[in-house]
Amino acid sequence: MSMRHSVVLDDRRCRGCTSCIKCCPTEAIRVRGRKATILPDRCIDCGNCIRVCPHKAIKSVGDALERLKEFSYCVALPEPALYTQFQHLDDVDIVLNGLLKIGFHKVWEVARAAELISAFEHECVLRRGRPAVTPQISSSCPTVMRLIRMRFPKLIDHVACTILPMELAAILARREAEAETGLAPEQIGVFAIVPCSSKVTAARVSQGLREPVLDGAFAVRDVYLRLLTPMRELERVEPHSTAGALGLSWAACGGESAARASEGCVAVDGIENVIRMLEEIEDGRLPEADFLELSACTQGCVGGCFNVENPYAAKMRLRGLMKGLPETRSSFTLQGPAQEIVRRDKQLQYLPAFLLDEDREAAMAKQLRIQALESHLPGLHCGSCGAPSCHAFAEDVVLGRASEDDCIFKVRARMRDMAGEGGADEYLPAPFRRQQPLHHD
Structure with missing residues (x-):
């Protein structure tokens, strides 16, 4: 399946200043005829070019909220980074209630899916011990996965076998919606609310699943603007959240590692730092590490290019939201054969983006x-x-x-x-x- 990247160029704004070509970690941008162009085979949707463009000529395009009208029943999958965008927020249920006011019929937290993945990984370690291939690399960042497939193919076997939390959330949310409503799958729209461009692309073309399980993805900034008024006007806050501090912690770099409770975990954020770490792993210079949590964005998902808040302020708010929560608030777990939905159903393949010739x-x-x-x-x-x-x-x-x-x-x-x-x-x-x-x- 061909890639449909979310990062696009606006020729009317581009002045050919070359600011973007230096920041791209895969050298996917060229300037020709005073206009920038993107080599699609090399783009990993990291969003670096979006951040540095002084003319706002590069942007990432998510789905329009009007797409909710295409379905009889719509489920929102909010990433935990969404909660960190609101000042003085002390209860995530306020955000979830707001989502139900702007056109969604049900909310299913991605943080809850993250907890299920953490539990699955913890059980695998208890049952099987240290993995044969170490260190394992988190599969939670689509940009890092694509970077490994393109520039570090020797490390593909190190990538964890799990799908993205938003993909697991989509599978479980659709099943619940079908059971509750009796509607056909095609009548149910399942949409993620994501903090970065790479997750928009991942919603369109999955790297770990043969078929995409999401109907689309909305940018945090777009949903944020729509939520402000409904959240202020709420008369009563209904309890909808089932995720605990463990799931919310995935929004920041280090959260997934903390959930593993292992001394051999390393958390790295920022695409340049990620590349340096992958180079070290490829050279065998970190043999004592068990697990690498690699986030392309600074500070993790709270630093995504779709967010409206400073990543450091967002991380501070995340700590405040986690403070009063139990580790987990859901008794739901995946047992036996049901655990298989957490795993990828296709192998990660090398992407020959730098191949000069097939011969x-x-x-x-x-x-x-x-x-x-x-x-x-x-x-x-x-x-x-x-x-x-x-x-x-x-x-x-x-x-x-x-x-x-x-x-x-x-x-x-x-x-x-x-x-x-x-x-x-x-x-x-x-x-x-x-x-x-x-x-x-």
Whole structure:
């Protein structure tokens, strides 16, 4: 199934400033003709480009709330990060009651599904002991999973076998809704309320399930704006929440690790830090670790690009919400064969996004050409060519995505041949001209 990314570009806003090309961890962005373009095969929906674009030309598009009208019965799956967006909130039931006022018929907390996954993982450790392949890597961040499949295929076997909490919540919520209403599955709409772009993409195309189990995903910021008035106007707050502190803790980096209660857990947030940690694991430099919780967003899901609040303030609020809660508030557990719904039903596959050619000999020949061209480039990674690095530019030239003349230093060399030594420096941007002696009055 092809990827339908949620990250999109608005050409009308883009000025080709190249701010985005440097921040992409998979070098998936190029600037051509004063407009940025995304290489879809390389995009991991991390949202870094959304955060750094000064012109708001890059955005992530979730589903419109009007989609609720397509179904007879709608279930909301709020991620726990949603609760952290509201100032002075002391009861998550206020948010859940608000959701029932804006068009949803039922709420099923993703935090509750997170607790079930934590219980499943804990039972697996008790029953089977330390996994044969360690450290295990959390499967809760779709961006990290796609990054591993693309850049670290040797670590695919390290990824935990569990599906996303929002996917488990969708499966269980749909079953409950069918039993309660008697409606056919296609009449029931199950929508996640998510904090980041990667979860919108995951709702459309699952990495761990053969078929998607969600009907769509709404951005936290869109739902937040719709909730403000209904939450203020609530006359009575009905109890709907069944998740405890353990489930809510998954909203911040370290929550999933804490639920494991193991000394061998490592929690890492921020895509650059995640990449460094994966490089260390690939090199075998952390043999004592049992479990890695890797979050692409700063501070975890509370730092997602769909949120409206500062991630550090959101994490503070999360601690306040967890303070008065028991570890778990639900007695529901998955037993025996029912536990199998927690597992992926398809294997994670390597994504050959960096493959130069399907033919090995042709790929080797292209690699040699890339190395030869790169050796004649300045190595400044200035971005003037529209690529994030000299290596990426050399690759673009060999693959036919760019011309050597796109490099300003290559043009300078040709002009120098025509104009004589030093005569072409004036055509370079000031930072790249040869140093001139400073003149003092």
